[in-house]
Amino acid sequence: MQENNPTPNSKIEKAVRKLQRDRIVVFRINALTRIGREELMNIFVRIFEEFQLNPAMLFNLYSAVVEIIFNAIKANAKHVIFKSEVRMKLLKQQFDDIDSLIEIIFHEEMLRDFMTRHIIPEKLKKRVNNVLQLTEKKRTGRAATLTTKDIQQLMEFNKLLEEEEVFIHFTMAMTDEKIVFNVVNDIPILSKDMERIQQSRRVHRKLFDEGRSTDYFGPDFIDVTESAGFGIAMADEIYYEMQLDPLEFFTISASEGATRAVMHFPRAKFTL
Numbered sequence: 001m002q003e004n005n006p007t008p009n010s011k012i013e014k015a016v017r018k019l020q021r022d023r024i025v026v027f028r029i030n031a032l033t034r035i036g037r038e039e040l041m042n043i044f045v046r047i048f049e050e051f052q053l054n055p056a057m058l059f060n061l062y063s064a065v066v067e068i069i070f071n072a073i074k075a076n077a078k079h080v081i082f083k084s085e086v087r088m089k090l091l092k093q094q095f096d097d098i099d100s101l102i103e104i105i106f107h108e109e110m111l112r113d114f115m116t117r118h119i120i121p122e123k124l125k126k127r128v129n130n131v132l133q134l135t136e137k138k139r140t141g142r143a144a145t146l147t148t149k150d151i152q153q154l155m156e157f158n159k160l161l162e163e164e165e166v167f168i169h170f171t172m173a174m175t176d177e178k179i180v181f182n183v184v185n186d187i188p189i190l191s192k193d194m195e196r197i198q199q200s201r202r203v204h205r206k207l208f209d210e211g212r213s214t215d216y217f218g219p220d221f222i223d224v225t226e227s228a229g230f231g232i233a234m235a236d237e238i239y240y241e242m243q244l245d246p247l248e249f250f251t252i253s254a255s256e257g258a259t260r261a262v263m264h265f266p267r268a269k270f271t272l
């Protein structure tokens, strides 16, 4: 969502009209701060009105979409910071022609995955969370609370984003049969992350089959490798509540150097 828009309402109406006319609307996102989240919520409210969807479903749907967009934002941040850490390692080792070396490393999935062993995950995670928090502060009018060091870090991070040209495309589509949300980021997900996601989703599914899907959120099943790891599980849970199989309706995949999360919802589940 773009920030600093003087006429947010007209932007919301434009998105709604576009969805009515073309059945599809695309947003390019590079952050989703409080302002952007409010804007997205308002778009959802208007869409639910216009298409006469059951308002009881609104918050669930909105939360799932926000989680998925956040994952993409985090993944982009993680990627550019990871890459800068790799660059620093190579510089320390005094390699020649670092740019082409990095090019090769990041082109080959195996090499890229291999490099994760040389980067301390805790440090990476800390840097990612830090810049995301700083971004939120800056964009929600609390720039005054930023220290000189914060501003420096934010500038470095923005420069990385610019150099790497990372963006997220968020698409909403609506037909008579279904509602589809598509979140694509230009960064291919690491295969070990993908395996971790698939594995946790299968565990969640198994618990659902045993009639205890919410146990997944209890202390026994939490995957704390990276964070709470509840985003995807929360989205899956929304599907379980609707008696739909999330592994069928919600897919996360990597292809052509991009990660895409696609959430399908049968429109019938939203009729009043």
Ligand SMILES: Nc1ncnc2c1ncn2[C@@H]1O[C@H](COP(=O)(O)OP(=O)(O)O)[C@@H](O)[C@H]1O
Residues within 6 Å of the ligand: 067, 071, 072, 075, 185, 188, 189, 190, 193, 197, 226, 227, 228, 229, 230, 231, 232, 233, 259, 260, 261
């Ligand atoms: N769009 C994406 N691109 C890359 N990695 C992703 C994406 N979405 C999710 N992931 C990976 O899946 C993991 C689990 O996501 P999630 O369940 O939302 O938990 P959390 O966001 O709390 O880590 C993330 O930690 C991340 O490694």
Ligand SMILES: [Mg+2]
Residues within 6 Å of the ligand: 067, 070, 071, 230, 231, 232
């Ligand atoms: Mg998440």
